[in-house]
Amino acid sequence: MRAPLSLLMPRIGPGLPWALAVLLALLCALQTVRLAQLQASHARQALAQARQAQQTTETAAAARLRHAAAQQENTHDYTRKLATLEAGRTADAARIAGLQHHIRAAATRSAQLAGDAAACRDLADRHRRLAALAGEGAGVVGELVGLVERRDAQVAALKGQVQVDRQLLATD
Template structure:
């Protein structure tokens, strides 16, 4: 009987130790599975972050290229306007010269009578006003063209910035 009790106690001890060993293996497998899942999740997050960074970089490159194109177009437009302004200045100078010549000729023709003198004086005043007006018109035309170019540049910049904002969202 003592032998049976010892055998029974030994069997219970061995059975308990085997169960503990199986539990230990199961816990180790669960930890390994959890670590594997966490590693996969971390890899997925890293890949998503990299993709987002690449998308942002591509958007910023497009924005920079659009800004450069916009600035180049503005520079070209300003150069074209400057050339036009120079040509307008030459035409205005020629017109002023012709007006002065005409005013001088009319003043000489009106030398014999008072009515002719009054008419010549009025003509000279009108010619001087026309010369001033031509200069003002030329300057205003140049100013309007510059403002139009600035507005076009700003519109292009706004469109470029809107694209960047849309891509960032």
């Protein structure tokens, strides 16, 4: 029995199998080129996506750095404001103590100047009560002023933090 190709050979001629082999090789080469072009296209797309992701990451990192710097500055401003308020509170306390001393001294002098013993006692008692009330009132006022100033500083710090957070949210 003869091989099937050899049966066809006498009819189609001796050069046709070589031509088919060359055509098949050309088709394989063309397919290889197409595959290489497709792989190159995918590589370019992957590179573009990687660059875009890197740019997005860098933009987000820059926004976070600006947010952190603004937050740190806000905290620093708040700390300085508290130190200033504490210094003012200390100065106020010294002035209040001086005022209380002067009131007590005035009450003592007024009591000493009064000629009548009963009037002196009554006047001295009134001056002592007045001095005590004035001292207490001055102390309460000083504490309230300090409390209001601290609250103002906290509100300012929180306002600054809200602005910093809004800036961060606006960039995201």
